[in-house]
Amino acid sequence: xxxxxxxVGLFLASTxxxxxxxxxxxxxxxxxxxxxxxxxxxxxxxxxFLHSLGEAFAEGVRSADLHRLIAESxxxxxxxxxxxxxxxxxxxxxMVPAFLSxxxxxxxxxxxxxxxxxxxxxxxxxxxxxLHAVKPGEGLIGAAxxxxxxxxxxxxxxxxNLHRDRSxxxxxxxxxxxxxxxxxxxxxxxxxLPGATPFTDADVKVFRTIxxxxxxxxxxxxVYLEANEKKRLDHDLEIARExxxxxxxxxxxxxxxxxxxxxxxxxxxVSGDYFDYLVIDDNRTxxxxxxxxxxxxxxxxxxxxxxxxxxxxxxxxxxxxxxxxRVNRQLYPDIKEDMFISMVYLILDAxxxxxxxxxxxxxxxxxxxxxxxxxxxxxxxxxxxxxDSGEVFDRVCADFEFTLEPGDYVLLYTDGAxxxxxxxxxxFGTERLVHSLKASASGSxxxxxxxxxxxxxxxxxxxxxxxDITLIAIRKL
Numbered sequence: 109x110x111x112x113x114x115x116v117g118l119f120l121a122s123t124x125x126x127x128x129x130x131x132x133x134x135x136x137x138x139x140x141x142x143x144x145x146x147x148x149x150x151x152x153x154x155x156x157f158l159h160s161l162g163e164a165f166a167e168g169v170r171s172a173d174l175h176r177l178i179a180e181s182x183x184x185x186x187x188x189x190x191x192x193x194x195x196x197x198x199x200x201x202x203m204v205p206a207f208l209s210x211x212x213x214x215x216x217x218x219x220x221x222x223x224x225x226x227x228x229x230x231x232x233x234x235x236x237x238x239l240h241a242v243k244p245g246e247g248l249i250g251a252a253x254x255x256x257x258x259x260x261x262x263x264x265x266x267x268x269n270l271h272r273d274r275s276x277x278x279x280x281x282x283x284x285x286x287x288x289x290x291x292x293x294x295x296x297x298x299x300x301l302p303g304a305t306p307f308t309d310a311d312v313k314v315f316r317t318i319x320x321x322x323x324x325x326x327x328x329x330x331v332y333l334e335a336n337e338k339k340r341l342d343h344d345l346e347i348a349r350e351x352x353x354x355x356x357x358x359x360x361x362x363x364x365x366x367x368x369x370x371x372x373x374x375x376x377x378v379s380g381d382y383f384d385y386l387v388i389d390d391n392r393t394x395x396x397x398x399x400x401x402x403x404x405x406x407x408x409x410x411x412x413x414x415x416x417x418x419x420x421x422x423x424x425x426x427x428x429x430x431x432x433x434r435v436n437r438q439l440y441p442d443i444k445e446d447m448f449i450s451m452v453y454l455i456l457d458a459x460x461x462x463x464x465x466x467x468x469x470x471x472x473x474x475x476x477x478x479x480x481x482x483x484x485x486x487x488x489x490x491x492x493x494x495x496d497s498g499e500v501f502d503r504v505c506a507d508f509e510f511t512l513e514p515g516d517y518v519l520l521y522t523d524g525a526x527x528x529x530x531x532x533x534x535x536f537g538t539e540r541l542v543h544s545l546k547a548s549a550s551g552s553x554x555x556x557x558x559x560x561x562x563x564x565x566x567x568x569x570x571x572x573x574x575x576d577i578t579l580i581a582i583r584k585l
Contacts, residue, residue: 171329171333172207174325174326174329175193175195175206175207176207178193178207178296178322178325178326179191179192179193179206179207179208179209179296180207180209181318182296182298182315182318182322183209183212183298183299185314185318186282186298186307186311186314186315186318188282188298188299188300188304189211189212189213189299189300189301189304190208190209190210190211190212190213190298190299191207191209191212191296191297191298191299192205192207192208192209192212192215192249192296192297192298192299193205193206193207193208193294193295193296193297193322194206194242194249194294194295194296194297195293195294195326196253196292196293196294197241201243202241202242202243203241203242203243203249203250203253203294203295204241204242205237205238205240206294208237208238212297212299213299213301214233214237215247215248215249215281215283215297215299216237216240216242216246216247216248216249216250217246217247218233218236218237219236222236248261248281248283248297249283249295249297251283252283252284252285252295252297253285253292253295255284255285256285256287257284257285257316258282258283258284258285258296258312258315258316258319259282259283259284260280260281260282260307260312261280261281261282261283279299279300279301279302279303279304280299280300280304280306280307281297281298281299281300282297282298282307282311282312282315283295283296283297284296284297284315284316284319285319286319286322286323286326287319287323288323288324288326288327289327293323293326293327294323294326296318296319296322298315346377349374349377349378352378352379352408352411352412355411355412355415356372356382356383356384357370357383357384357385360385361385361387361393363393363456363458364458365456365458365461365584365585366393366456366458366582366583366584366585367552367553367582367583367585368385368395368553368580368581368582368583369552369553369554369556369557369580369581370383370385370557370578370579370580370581371557371561371577371578371579371580372576372577372578373524373561373573373576373577373578374576375403375524375573375574375575375576375577376403376404378404378405378407378408379407379408379411379576379578380399380400380401380402380403380404380406380407380408380410380411380576381397381398381399381400381411381522381524381576381577381578382396382397382398382399382400382411382414382415382578383395383396383397383398383520383578383580384396384415384418384419386418386419386422386423387423388422388423388425388426388455389423391457391458391459392426392455392456392457392458393455393456393458394422394428394431394453394454394455394456395453395454395455395456395520395580395582396418396422396451396452396453396454397451397452397470397520397521397522397578397580398411398414398449398450398451398452398470398493399449399450399451399470399471399522399523399524399576399578400414400447400448400449401446401447401448401449401450402447403575403576406447407447407576410443410447410449413439413442414435414439414449414451414493417434417435417438417439418431418435418453421434421435421438426455426464427464427466427507428453428454428455428464428465428466428507429466429505429506429507431453431466432451432453432466432468432490432493432505433498433501433502433505435451435493436468436493436494436496436498436501436505437497437498439493439494440493440494440496440497440498443493443494447494448469448492448493448494448495449468449492449493449494450468450469450470450471450492450493451467451468451469451470451492451493452465452466452467452468452470452471452473452520453465453466453468454473454518454520454582456582461511461512461513461584462509462510462511463509463510463511463512463518464507464508464509465486465488465507465508465509465510466488466490466505466506466507466508467486467487467488467489467490467505467508468490468491468492468493468501468505469490469491469492469493470490470492470522471521471522471523471526472485472486472487473485473486473518473519473520473521474486474518474519474541474542474545475510475512475516475517475518475519476516476517476518476519476545476546476549477513477516478513478514478515478516478517478549479513479515481546481549483542483545483546486508486510488506488508489504489505489506490504490505490506491504491505512584513584514584514585515549515583515584516583516584517545517549517553517556517581517582517583517584518581518582519541519545519556519579519580519581519582520578520579520580520581520582521541521577521578521579521580522575522576522577522578522579523575524573524575524576524577524578525541525560525564525577525578525579526538526541527575528564528567528568528573528574528575528577529568529571529574530567530568530569530571531568531569531570531571536563536564536567536568540563540567541560544556544559544560544563545560547559548560552583553581553582553583554581556581556583557579557581560579560581561579564577
């Protein structure tokens with residue numbers, strides 16, 4: 109046996125096997141490198157989209173600019189002919205166009221008469237598409253709304269290609285719902301003309317990521333807009349509070365023979381409570397306290413109306429009841445059926461210890477008698493303002509007179525004080541109110557108000573205030 113030939117044969121066989129194996133490995137390496145290159149391109153395209161979104165939010169992008177950015181960036185990154193973004197309306201019953209690029213073919217069924225009109229008036233088709241609200245299941249957009257994942261729509265879409273104008277022809281499209289937290293916020297689409305390079309699996313992956321990030325961006329946009337709207341409303345309410353503080357008296361007028369102190373604590377930025385000191389003439393001063401049903405801005409607007417009306421009538425009347433009758437008649441036509449105003453109106457006379465009072469459904473005042481260290485509850489008849497046009501109101505509203513001796517007090521309050529709650533849900537109540545009045549009655553009117561507010565704060569603790577609080581203490585000197 110010729111061993112030389114054997115060794116040569118084995119060498120040639122092993123060399124051929126090595127060459128074959130090397131070729132397989134080389135092909136595998138090339139495929140691996142190409143896959144890695146494709147992944148890098150895919151990552152780069154996604155990063156480009158995320159970077160553009162990040163820059164937009166950093167600059168405080170407007171809604172219209174964000175919508176254009178999403179559609180145009182998706183079309184540019186995927187190198188397509190056009191892009192479209194549809195968003196759900198407020199009631200989630202239809203999709204409306206948020207942005208359509210000029211080169212984007214229609215993605216909805218365009219009626220034949222509109223297409224025919226578009227032959228002579230090209231803008232007819234564009235106007236129809238931009239104004240048409242899409243219902244679930246209607247056309248490609250409506251169908252995508254009902255899908256859970258982005259998908260590729262192939263060519264030969266005869267239902268959408270009814271016009272000879274190439275700009276209205278759709279070759280293929282990537283269309284996907286924009287879903288965040290299981291809620292569909294809209295539909296994104298990128299389109300290609302007939303004959304364009306087909307979308308690849310990598311394109312579909314990139315588009316899916318773009319849809320996910322777009323949904324997140326749109327959700328953040330809503331949060332951002334709501335935060336800005338809240339900030340604006342808070343600013344407006346702060347201005348309203350400042351204006352309302354001007355409407356409420358800062359200091360009581362000097363009334364010979366009396367000492368007066370009042371305080372308003374709104375539960376929100378603005379208050380539905382009202383109190384006022386009204387100069388009637390050289391001897392008489394009116395004191396009003398009122399509570400508009402409800403809280404917040406609506407109640408504060410009614411409060412402002414009430415202030416204007418009572419001021420227009422107080423200076424001409426010495427009858428407390430007549431003032432309330434006139435206020436009721438003037439306010440009644442402008443107050444909604446579910447709103448009303450409770451009020452107590454007092455008239456002090458500098459030359460008399462007789463106080464004239466009328467009550468319109470308000471919490472009954474308390475009188476502290478210094479001589480007997482006792483409390484009286486003044487509860488004359490009366491119905492709230494704004495409930496009746498005047499026929500019934502005028503009959504039940506009447507003047508009520510009582511006398512005050514030196515050291516006596518009258519306490520006016522709104523139900524925000526007696527109904528203040530602690531953490532256990534218990535009310536401050538009238539008993540605690542009376543106890544605070546008696547405990548501080550030896551001091552000034554201002555000290556009575558301080559005692560009441562301190563007791564209220566101590567009672568409620570950290571529990572949030574749920575209603576406006578107004579207190580007025582009147583001391584007979």
